Amino acid sequence: xxxxxxxxxxxxxxxxxxxxxxxxxxxxxxxxxxxxxxxxxxxxxxxxxxxxxxxxxxxxxxxxxxxxxxxxxxxxxxxxxxxxxxxxxxxxxxxxxxxxxxxxxxxxxxxxxxxxxxxxxxxxxxxxxxxxxxxxxxxxxxxxxxxxxxxxxxxxxxxxxxxxxxxxxxxxxxxxxxxxxxxxxxxxxxxxxxxxxxxxxxxxxxxxxxxxxxxxxxxxxxxxxxxxxxxxxxxxxxxxxxxxxxxxxxxxxxxxxxxxxxxxxxxxxxxxxxxxxxxxxxxxxxx
Amino acid sequence: xxxxxxxxxxxxxxxxxxxxxxxxxxxxxxxxxxxxxxxxxxxxxxxxxxxxxxxxxxxxxxxxxxxxxxxxxxxxxxxxxxxxxxxxxxxxxxxxxxxxxxxxxxxxxxxxxxxxxxxxxx
Numbered sequence: 001x002x003x004x005x006x007x008x009x010x011x012x013x014x015x016x017x018x019x020x021x022x023x024x025x026x027x028x029x030x031x032x033x034x035x036x037x038x039x040x041x042x043x044x045x046x047x048x049x050x051x052x053x054x055x056x057x058x059x060x061x062x063x064x065x066x067x068x069x070x071x072x073x074x075x076x077x078x079x080x081x082x083x084x085x086x087x088x089x090x091x092x093x094x095x096x097x098x099x100x101x102x103x104x105x106x107x108x109x110x111x112x113x114x115x116x117x118x119x120x121x122x123x124x125x126x127x128x129x130x131x132x133x134x135x136x137x138x139x140x141x142x143x144x145x146x147x148x149x150x151x152x153x154x155x156x157x158x159x160x161x162x163x164x165x166x167x168x169x170x171x172x173x174x175x176x177x178x179x180x181x182x183x184x185x186x187x188x189x190x191x192x193x194x195x196x197x198x199x200x201x202x203x204x205x206x207x208x209x210x211x212x213x214x215x216x217x218x219x220x221x222x223x224x225x226x227x228x229x230x231x232x233x234x235x236x237x238x239x240x241x242x243x244x245x246x247x248x249x250x251x252x253x254x255x256x257x258x259x260x261x262x263x264x265x266x267x268x269x270x271x272x273x274x275x276x277x278x279x280x281x282x283x284x285x286x287x
Numbered sequence: 288x289x290x291x292x293x294x295x296x297x298x299x300x301x302x303x304x305x306x307x308x309x310x311x312x313x314x315x316x317x318x319x320x321x322x323x324x325x326x327x328x329x330x331x332x333x334x335x336x337x338x339x340x341x342x343x344x345x346x347x348x349x350x351x352x353x354x355x356x357x358x359x360x361x362x363x364x365x366x367x368x369x370x371x372x373x374x375x376x377x378x379x380x381x382x383x384x385x386x387x388x389x390x391x392x393x394x395x396x397x398x399x400x401x402x403x404x405x406x407x408x409x
Contacts, residue, residue, distance in 0.1 A: 023336075027339075027340070027343065030343065031339045031343065034316060034339060034366055035335045035336070035339055037317075037363065037365070038316055038317050038320070038335040038338070038339070039335055041317045042317075042320075042334075042335065061332070061334060062334060062335075064334070065334025065335065065336045065337055066334070066336050068334075068336065068337060069334070069336025069337050069339075069340045070336065072340055073336075073340055
């Protein structure tokens with residue numbers, strides 16, 4: 001039987017304490033000290049047990065327990081975070097798909113397509129995902145506020161349209177669909193109407209969101225329209241680098257799109273971290 | 288928030304043993320671990336991460352609660368836990384569920400009859 005050396009015990013506790021930093025902050029805040037206390041008791045007990053290789057057995061046991069519980073705690077934390085801020089993450093996802101959408105919409109005509117050969121259905125998919133996540137964000141807000149019937153109605157409408165939109169490019173290919181081919185329409189005929197439909201729906205929802213002072217989804221959805229004024233200004237001033245919609249083959253627009261995506265992601269992340277997702281003006285004031 | 292008891296069942300083995308160890312009184316975390324280990328002949332050894340993760344969830348679901356104890360002179364401060372009334376009901380419901388399983392296994396002759404066991408011991 002060994003008597004634990006206080007210095008070695010303290011060293012072991014420090015090592016375990018360092019491991020604990022991997023746990024989510026909320027778990028650490030509540031149980032950090034007690035975990036180390038428990039560890040110390042176990043450590044002393046293991047040394048005093050008289051078994052062969054007590055330290056090796058002990059550390060294997062502790063590490064397995066640590067890994068198992070770490071996975072569980074992290075998983076629980078992530079699920080809770082997403083559930084709690086469901087609409088925030090939907091808005092972030094919409095914010096990510098929004099620049100992708102611009103990127104791929106122009107791809108058919110620009111330099112990117114020559115390099116990546118992006119299929120047409122992928123462009124429609126990014127549209128559907130953008131609108132779908134935007135709608136989910138709204139739906140989350142509708143649920144959270146439970147008084148905004150108009151939000152629920154509109155978000156359900158958009159979700160249905162996104163749901164209809166999604167399988168079309170996946171199962172039928174190139175976004176046209178059997179019905180459309182029966183009507184002797186090709187994608188160049190149909191696509192503008194699909195996009196127009198999204199424009200109208202997205203516009204209505206963005207306006208309603210802003211009127212209801214739901215700034216995050218409102219601004220996210222407004223990004224859909226961002227290229228229009230930029231394009232108009234670009235046309236008026238004849239600045240090539242401002243062409244975004246049905247893009248010109250230049251890298252300025254690509255860089256701009258990537259920058260917008262990253263900037264929006266950072267803003268959304270910061271908003272959610274500060275718990276100020278519902279009020280952009282208050283965030284600006286705070287800044 | 289108190290969930291419906293049925294929704295919480297079946298309990299995991301670790302949770303069941305933690306609740307069972309608190310059935311006869313308050314214990315601190317290390318005490319729970321020792322009691323479970325002794326009662327299961329070392330088959331269930333709860334590590335600190337698993338134990339306090341489960342305790343956190345049990346407190347959240349109001350199956351157990353923390354109680355304050357003044358430490359004895361020279362003793363470390365420890366957090367004690369005890370079963371809530373709801374926790375007791377969940378534990379009894381789970382025990383009844385397990386008993387029913389055992390009864391069914393016995394009916395299918397997958398376990399020795401209690402009378403046989405008693406006879407064998409005699």
